[in-house]
Amino acid sequence: MSEEISLVTGGNGHLGNNLIRLLLSHKQKVRTTVRDSKNREPFKALACEVVQADITDRESLKKAFQGVINLYAVAANFSMWAKNPKEEIYDTNMQGTQNVFDIAKECGIKNIVYVSSVASLDFTKLPANVNNGYNKDRRNWYYNSKNDSDKLALELGKKYDIRTVLVLPAAMIGPKAFKLSYSNNLVLQVLNGEIPIDTNITLNWVDVKDVALGAYNAMKKGRNLERYILANEKHTTLQETVKIASDLYPELKLKTPKKVPKCLLYAVAGLMEFSSKITGKEPLLQRHYLDMFYNLKQDYDIRKSREELDFNPKPSKKALESALNYLKTDWKKENRI
Template sequence: MKKISLVTGANGHLGNNLVRELLKRGETVRASVRDLNDKEPFIGLDCEIVYADLRDKDSLHKALDGVNTLYQVAAVFKHWAQDPEKEIIIPNVEATQNIMEAAKEANVRKIVYVSSVAALSLDKTNLKGKIDETTWLENSHGNAYFDSKARAERTAWELAEKYDLDMVSVLPGAMIGGEFLKKTPTILAFDSILLGKMKVNYISEMTPIDVTDVVKGMITAAEKGVRGTRYILANEEPVTSDDIIKIAKKFIPSLEIPQKYTKEQLLNLADKLESEAKEKNTQPSLLRSQVELYYGGINRHYDLTTSRQDLNFNPKLGEVALEEYFKRVFASLRKKSL
């Protein structure tokens, strides 16, 4: 019987790069999307494209028919909304419940559930002074995306235990690069720095990682991951905002360095921008939760011991991944200007 791998959210940044790598390895891939008219991500790819909406269980039953391995990638990825509970948290939690129940009914052999380092504790370190996979987010400082990832992953584990499902979860860092590049909030944030659009330096540390390393970690997790285990797929050490700007200036020496402000000044600015965004129904350029999270309130030093031992996970350094990405963006800008 032919083994089929289902990748949900297959037209997204992570999902599409995962589809490409699975196909390179000769696997039979079923790619699910909510919009079958979004064909560009699949040009030249020999995979089955099916409709699936994680809030439509009938569509999930059809997508999972005959599936051996489920890569649950699809999720709402945004940090702000007019109604965060309705637009971010509830959809991610309900989607998780639906896909896990459908996977049980379809007798899926293995589930690789994509969570995020956002679901880990922000400050509880182990004896190495690092955050490991045993910790959980306790205070999101009002960031709905962080809340949604933690609540959704907890739901996944509860249902995996209830239904006796063979599941592992993977927790990626800030993904960039890859063959297919769809602009996520993470990528747009790095782009804004390179393009000189970030006028306020509120980021203390980030954990850029090449999406290719995350994809390889996911595939190995499907093959060798220990049932019931969480795997951090991020870099051990973060890159500071000053480092990010330094790398960007290699390509654009005239880049203006964003100004630094006090936390109180940034909170006041964020409150103003969020209030205006609600009135105009636009996306604010700075969030109060971002200031709380990034302004000295989050530890981004991760312990990869479990991922290294079980998955042989050894990603390229964040500085290297970021420089490669900035080089790509800069080359694209130069090409457009010619």
């Protein structure tokens, strides 16, 4: 086993936990951070060191980063909605990025793979490409946070002379999932027949294990201060997603979601937003999502990742079938549902 310590922040999250498992399979010495150190279930039978740390708490990061050579900066607020999104999402992700790089410099960390998102890409020209610049749409605080923290990571990596490689995943699905991500939750909703309406918003499904391998290869051979898209090339519509699930499990008798006019979706979204102000729960649909994503084909140019990281993801259909199988069987067993 290598004596170099590789640290994964947010190891109880979807990507973080899969990345830990991959690093261990490659005989890496692994440390991971979690906000609640009592939450040990995601690390059952994993030979990794688990320490308490929060990206917003600089002192906790100092303790966690001691002796670390390679850092996978995975932890972030991945929420798409909050009561106070500027503070809870944007400020957390920006300050967290600043803290991670400041403390990494202080502790002598040599290499950082920073997990950004396709949310930081410019979608005005498709397929989206890292060379097209950044997302100019500023209507969503989560997207703003990924856009601006991506830039900040590159600035700080250069300033502190830390080799920094950015990876930009799309909608990650599949095992292991101790807490359902937005993407896995949507797949579960499909499986449960809870998608009656087609919102005309497309997805780009990618297997989380392929993303973990992409991040690992980014650490091994990604170029300093470069960005790499970890996605599939073509999008999948909601109707196509439901059809794949229906073909896989015909006994579920899943119904194809119906297309409805955008104006009706707008009205429904407005009602949901109003209700969320009363209940404090995230609305299933929001008007600015429709403005940003209605009829947008989430296609990506991944040639750079293929050529430089040997990134060769399984096709979206295969990734979706794998996620459906996992959520229908293993996930329910793992979470005693």
